[in-house]
Amino acid sequence: MKAAPIELGSWSHWHADERPLRLGVSQCLLGDEVRYDGGHARDRYVTDVLGRWFELVPVCPEVEAGLGTPRATLRLVDEGAGTRLVQPATGADLTDVLAEWSARRIEALRALDLDGFVLKRGSPSCGLERIKVYRAGMPAGRNESGVFARALRERWPALPVEEEGRLNDAGLRERFVERAFCRNRWRTLVARGLSRRALIEFHGAHKLLLLAHDEAGYRRLGRLVGSAGQLPDEELFGAYEAEFQAAMSKNATRKRHVNVMQHALGHLKRLLDPAEKQEVLTCIEDYHAGLLPLIVPLTVLRYLVRRHGVEYLQGQLYFDPHPKELMLRNHA
Numbered sequence: 001m002k003a004a005p006i007e008l009g010s011w012s013h014w015h016a017d018e019r020p021l022r023l024g025v026s027q028c029l030l031g032d033e034v035r036y037d038g039g040h041a042r043d044r045y046v047t048d049v050l051g052r053w054f055e056l057v058p059v060c061p062e063v064e065a066g067l068g069t070p071r072a073t074l075r076l077v078d079e080g081a082g083t084r085l086v087q088p089a090t091g092a093d094l095t096d097v098l099a100e101w102s103a104r105r106i107e108a109l110r111a112l113d114l115d116g117f118v119l120k121r122g123s124p125s126c127g128l129e130r131i132k133v134y135r136a137g138m139p140a141g142r143n144e145s146g147v148f149a150r151a152l153r154e155r156w157p158a159l160p161v162e163e164e165g166r167l168n169d170a171g172l173r174e175r176f177v178e179r180a181f182c183r184n185r186w187r188t189l190v191a192r193g194l195s196r197r198a199l200i201e202f203h204g205a206h207k208l209l210l211l212a213h214d215e216a217g218y219r220r221l222g223r224l225v226g227s228a229g230q231l232p233d234e235e236l237f238g239a240y241e242a243e244f245q246a247a248m249s250k251n252a253t254r255k256r257h258v259n260v261m262q263h264a265l266g267h268l269k270r271l272l273d274p275a276e277k278q279e280v281l282t283c284i285e286d287y288h289a290g291l292l293p294l295i296v297p298l299t300v301l302r303y304l305v306r307r308h309g310v311e312y313l314q315g316q317l318y319f320d321p322h323p324k325e326l327m328l329r330n331h332a
């Protein structure tokens, strides 16, 4: 039997120069002095690590909406008429200004077809969650999203979005970057003119990755691809994209990774001698117990997959979904 090209299971096979990986970023995270006090909030992980692999598109809602730098601070306030974005020093209510600007800006960003967005935490414009809402000058105990962050979520729900602070968590970081790479692979296929054959190839390469995130979603996608002949192209591709994004947004937990690796081991079992098999199982168990990072059992499995030329597993992006230099699985 002819072996599958190993590139199918490698992230580099799927990404193309004509459609670079691209993230929107709250501009102050890039080191630009756009904050209310004329400072910045440079985030080295964003600029020095993500910036190596992604084109970074800067967005500062407050400056781009015309507030200037430096400027008086803003806060979310609820005095009984819903949450408003106000500037306490001037009394100005900027809710509508920011909301209208956000709608226009997000439309323009859609034309750039971003793969994700990194937002600045704690900002009443950019913060994704836990932004204080004030009443009568005091925190009112409610936590909401900033005005731009909320608009981004509502108007572009499929876009992977994360705060820079949450990217310090190894699991959240891996999930965000993995989703951005997945989105880029899908959008690259769409840009090239999606075909049923390309869809089947894409789905085939992502099977184990999907299984690690959402087993039920993985099965629904399998049924969708299996019944593809009954659906018009547009309907099929749209339904697949929505279901794929939803499945990938679920957490790939330690337990799910263990299930996937045991599943992969099942494809190898006739090819391994008992000692080899036990070695892999011990590695997976140690990962399950939190004694080893994910990269260790995956590296062992990938070596065995290549050595034994297991065609199905060689085509799985699960073993190589993003550049190893990002070291995303070294701590997860």
Ligand code: SF4
Binding pocket: 026, 027, 028, 029, 034, 035, 036, 059, 060, 061, 062, 063, 120, 123, 125, 126
């Ligand atoms: S948090 Fe958002 S609005 Fe504030 S300076 Fe940064 S990019 Fe601009």
